[in-house]
Amino acid sequence: MYNRRDLLRWGAAATAGLAATLVPARATAASPLRPAPAPPPVDEAAWRALGRALGPGADLYRPHGNAYTRLSTPWNLRYADVLPAGVVACATSADVQAALRWATAHGMPLAARSGGHNYAGYSTTTGLLISLRRIDGVRARDRRLLVGGGATNSDVYRARASGLYFPGGRCPGVGVAGLALGGGLGFNDRRWGLTCDRMVETEVVLADGSLVRASEREHADLWWACRGGAGGNFGINTSFVFDAVPVTDQTATVFDLTIDPRHAVAVMDAVQEILQQDRAGRFDCRIGFSRSGTDPASITLLGQYLGTEATTRHLLAPLLNLAPSRRFIEQRQFWSAQDYLMMRPERTAMISHSLMPGRWLPDRTVRTIAEAVTDWQPGGSGTGGYVTLFAMGGRVGDVAPRETAFAHRDATFVIDIGAEWTPATPRETARRLRRQAGAVYRRLRTELDTSSAYVNFPDPTLSDWARAYYGDNYQRLVRIKHRYDPDGVFRYGQSIGSSNR
Numbered sequence: 001m002y003n004r005r006d007l008l009r010w011g012a013a014a015t016a017g018l019a020a021t022l023v024p025a026r027a028t029a030a031s032p033l034r035p036a037p038a039p040p041p042v043d044e045a046a047w048r049a050l051g052r053a054l055g056p057g058a059d060l061y062r063p064h065g066n067a068y069t070r071l072s073t074p075w076n077l078r079y080a081d082v083l084p085a086g087v088v089a090c091a092t093s094a095d096v097q098a099a100l101r102w103a104t105a106h107g108m109p110l111a112a113r114s115g116g117h118n119y120a121g122y123s124t125t126t127g128l129l130i131s132l133r134r135i136d137g138v139r140a141r142d143r144r145l146l147v148g149g150g151a152t153n154s155d156v157y158r159a160r161a162s163g164l165y166f167p168g169g170r171c172p173g174v175g176v177a178g179l180a181l182g183g184g185l186g187f188n189d190r191r192w193g194l195t196c197d198r199m200v201e202t203e204v205v206l207a208d209g210s211l212v213r214a215s216e217r218e219h220a221d222l223w224w225a226c227r228g229g230a231g232g233n234f235g236i237n238t239s240f241v242f243d244a245v246p247v248t249d250q251t252a253t254v255f256d257l258t259i260d261p262r263h264a265v266a267v268m269d270a271v272q273e274i275l276q277q278d279r280a281g282r283f284d285c286r287i288g289f290s291r292s293g294t295d296p297a298s299i300t301l302l303g304q305y306l307g308t309e310a311t312t313r314h315l316l317a318p319l320l321n322l323a324p325s326r327r328f329i330e331q332r333q334f335w336s337a338q339d340y341l342m343m344r345p346e347r348t349a350m351i352s353h354s355l356m357p358g359r360w361l362p363d364r365t366v367r368t369i370a371e372a373v374t375d376w377q378p379g380g381s382g383t384g385g386y387v388t389l390f391a392m393g394g395r396v397g398d399v400a401p402r403e404t405a406f407a408h409r410d411a412t413f414v415i416d417i418g419a420e421w422t423p424a425t426p427r428e429t430a431r432r433l434r435r436q437a438g439a440v441y442r443r444l445r446t447e448l449d450t451s452s453a454y455v456n457f458p459d460p461t462l463s464d465w466a467r468a469y470y471g472d473n474y475q476r477l478v479r480i481k482h483r484y485d486p487d488g489v490f491r492y493g494q495s496i497g498s499s500n501r
């Protein structure tokens with residue numbers, strides 16, 4: 001996704017100025033693709049009734065005010081103009097049920113939100129925003145972690161005293177719900193599977209307001225769909241149980257190298273060789289080609305090896321010979337390594353296209369990526385373009401494509417091709433950045449001969465999204481959708497079963 005150097009830089013600015021940037025951002029962020037429809041008129045008495053239906057830990061926020069702004073601003077500021085008529089900050093499943101029943105009774109569109117990090121703004125609505133952020137508990141039971149439907153990666157990391165871990169993402173603010181429901185990749189999936197592969201149970205508030213448990217034994221079709229079928233499709237998940245891994249005695253060596261893009265082919269040759277040899281999935285990484293602001297293009301190799309520094313240095317020797325301008329390799333305890341790998345990006349406006357090739361990248365394609373990023377025309381401060389490759393394989397590929405809703409088990413990488421800009425970036429510059437990302441995407445799609453895409457990096461411009469995200473699993477997902485949400489209460493631009501495909 002992003003160049004780590006930039007993230008650190010922008011992250012620092014964000015910490016200082018996030019609260020201040022939110023309100024002006026609404027006025028200036030590039031608008032979403034289509035104007036959002038206005039919600040039906042609902043009188044004040046009805047809103048008051050909603051407030052009374054909630055439990056003591058929940059709140060209803062109407063437009064304006066700090067809490068409303070904080071809860072309603074999505075991570076991708078491109079969609080910050082889509083303002084909800086009301087936000088319910090739920091504290092329990094019963095609050096979620098009350099909010100959902102109220103919305104359906106009043107014909108009010110709704111969206112659930114956990115971490116709010118959806119790339120395409122699919123947790124925004126002009127109707128009722130149902131926030132689960134207060135349902136953020138994480139506790140251990142035997143070898144399992146019980147996680148609230150609004151917990152984020154950072155909540156899971158805070159519960160590290162249990163010594164238990166399940167593979168998650170690496171951005172503190174990303175919601176476990178959105179992450180797990182769409183798959184969930186990070187620096188541990190090659191060893192322990194995707195986040196969704198570890199989900200053994202989930203509680204879901206369905207479209208009719210009922211609360212059900214989905215697992216191997218109960219509502220097994222819904223459980224299947226919740227493992228890769230993406231959030232916002234079948235109901236609102238208020239809790240999860242994950243099969244966890246004890247990590248107290250686990251060592252991890254982190255590496256963070258920055259290399260000149262003229263060595264791109266050598267870098268990719270070395271990394272692809274390591275990944276092919278690493279059958280145990282101990283090595284995991286992301287390779288970031290990026291160009292941002294006025295910085296020159298660079299390649300960043302960031303990741304970890306679940307083993308010693310000596311072995312890691314041996315594996316990375318061909319890369320260390322390329323004279324990296326940054327070379328950081330350090331053996332740490334597992335949690336300390338995860339802390340290093342966490343990224344803390346500022347909210348930006350952005351677009352992403354993704355590809356999931358079922359083959360290794362040929363030299364020609366690597367050159368295409370390096371040239372595209374080197375030739376990228378930056379748009380000034382806070383803007384950039386990137387092609388990031390997240391290593392897949394290992395345990396991810398041990399699961400059959402139809403065993404869960406996450407179909408693309410043979411992918412070597414998730415390739416994220418994107419551009420980002422700030423609310424202050426002129427519209428024409430933002431358009432140019434988007435055009436550049438689109439051109440790189442189309443070229444890679446042709447060269448790699450695939451349209452498979454990662455549903456957790458949703459792309460509103462994708463016309464064949466049903467096949468791209470879900471492959472052969474799509475029709476089964478449509479049948480499950482009809483069973484659990486026959487009236488399409490959960491709906492967005494690319495929701496399962498929608499006509500827009």
Ligand SMILES: Cc1cc2nc3c(=O)[nH]c(=O)nc-3n(C[C@H](O)[C@H](O)[C@H](O)COP(=O)(O)OP(=O)(O)OC[C@H]3O[C@@H](n4cnc5c(N)ncnc54)[C@H](O)[C@@H]3O)c2cc1C
Pocket residue numbers: 075111112113114115116117118119122123132149150168169170171173174175176177178179181182183184185186230231232233235236237238345456457492
């Ligand atoms: C900075 C950044 C870093 C990222 N890093 C990673 C990464 O390391 N690995 C990775 O795999 N992905 C990553 N992603 C992508 C991320 O997995 C998806 O954006 C994911 O959907 C975010 O989940 P969320 O809960 O934060 O999002 P939200 O925007 O809250 O929700 C996403 C979707 O799920 C629905 N939803 C939310 N909560 C619920 C719920 N409780 N029940 C049912 N539906 C719900 C929403 O309505 C929406 O459709 C990253 C994204 C960003 C912006």
